[in-house]
Amino acid sequence: MINDLAGGFAAFADPTYLLLALAGVVLGTLVGVLPGIGPIGAMSVLLGITTQVGPTGSLILFAGIYFGSTYGGSTTSILLNVPGEASSVVTAIDGNQMTRRGRAGPALTIAAISSFVAGTISIVGLMLFAPTLSSVAVKLGPPEYMALCLAGLVLLAALSNGSAAKSVVMICAGLAVGTVGIDPADGDLRFTLGTTTLAEGFSFIALVMGVFGIAEALTMAGRRWSPERVSAPRLRELLPNREETRQAAPAALRGSLIGFGLGLVPGPAAVLSTFASYVTEKKLSRHPEKFGRGAVEGVAGPEAANNAAAGAAFIPLMVLGIPFAPTMALVLAALLLNGIVPGPTFVDDQPEMFWTVIAAMYIGNLMLLVLNLPLVGLFTRLLAVPPQAMMPFIIGLCVVGVYADGNSMFDVVVMLVAGLLGFLLRRSGFSMAAFVLAVVLQPTLETSLRQTVAYSDGNATYLLGRPVAMVIVAAAVLTLVASAARALRNRRRPNVISADQSSQPTSQPPRQ
């Protein structure tokens, strides 16, 4: 393993990979800082160039964006009480209170170091567990893959903040869109409206760039905007004192473990892990009354948790070939576009790629720590960039990216239509993340479902003889029940976190 890792570092020394890692972490930090466009939007806009940078380069770039966005998201949470990302909402609660008490610098440092520690732990976990789990995953058959896909989709719908019914609708819409084109079993064309243009189905890149890139650009089109005034702390103000360090260290470690564990299971892990970590820290604290008033653990725990979840999310993708999160769906898409199909044999088949990406993650994580703290002032100044300048740029990138991928103007039209529909649907509270995940999982789900039906030979009890599939289904059902019970409980009393907070992160992004 050490030799493999050394080989990975040697391969990563290629200037192109170094440049892609740097570009990824900087871009990720930017989209994390800027409310409006998140890592999914950034990745979707860049999907068009993934075939040019190759599979390893794409993985390095996208991993950098994903890690960077979790770093960057905390900056505006702490300084402005405006979470740049959904996974930074919890950080804003105590992080911004620290800023109000004049401890913005230590809050940013604690968030950054906690993220670094968690990121490193998750990469070590990825390095250790992915090869081991691959040998187990080889034994999984169609029923288990079907159960994993279903669990991934169902839990995303059940555990997300918005309407579960709307998420189910979007999952079905995504599955339906995925069925357009060639039937994977018989090779017949279906839902193509008699044209050959749709024979290979809708371009995934066009759909994703539309519902994220174009739709997010359109949101900026109709907004009044005023620049944010941010006073970022100076370098010498960044260091936390001994007491703050002592409180943050164990919280960061616990957050890392919680995040890593939740990152391995289907559902919106990055967001959930921050809440789980916050609640855990509050319960373990001798002074729970400090939470919501600038508790250091309330920053360190959740920040570590969302970064650990981000790293852990790569394991199911690389080991099973199944993305459990929308961001991972885009990583999968980038690999598929390059002809790489991740799965149980991925680590054995592509050892150089795997270890190069591991090395890139280590270096990228370090880059984030080294770059982010000194450059926090620069990043926050980007909040002053007007959307009038940013939006045409996003649309231009989307158009060129989609065209470059398929050399087809039809794909550009599909993207623009998807953008308008995505904009309208997102305004109505429908989740495009669920839609995209469903489009990606559709081929695996349909194929495994039809194979399972065929293997069962009409025997309804067939699945009972597949214990792994049953465990996955049972776990999903249990989580659903727990989620429903929690929802019922929350209807009767205020949310466990928000109930006793003196200050809530503002839900309004700065672009108003």
Place this chain on the structure above:
Amino acid sequence: MESVTAGALLVVGVAYGVGALNEGFGSVHDTGAGFFPFLVAVILVPAAAFVLVQELRGTATSAPADEDEEDFQGEVHWPRIGGVLVASAVVPAVGDDVGLVTTLSVAMIVIAKIMGLKGWWAPVALGVAFGVATWLIFVQWLYVPLPAGRLGLA
């Protein structure tokens, strides 16, 4: 607006279900091309109907999806959005004939103006800079064959 969206999804779901039946359900041993789509429609139609009923009753949650926060809420300047879409649609409409980079540069200038970027220097600089960067990166560096159009301007 939300009711219309939910209603449209319901109609699409029903049409998709009918289409799935036409594709053929097959048998247990040999499922047809419509088997999986029909199962999807069986879930999609009642879920969309449920959302529609909730919207009509006013009991649907107004919470945005996780990834959206409040970004997609609030007032919308529809003429501006329409203008942006029309300007963008010019690219696939005439991009093959005029050249993609040229069309896109002009579209970006128009979009920037529609968005309210003041003066002409900034929009023109934005459009030209993007065009030059696109040409350098995609055509010269990555060898992507972007349509050059009749003028041969890429």
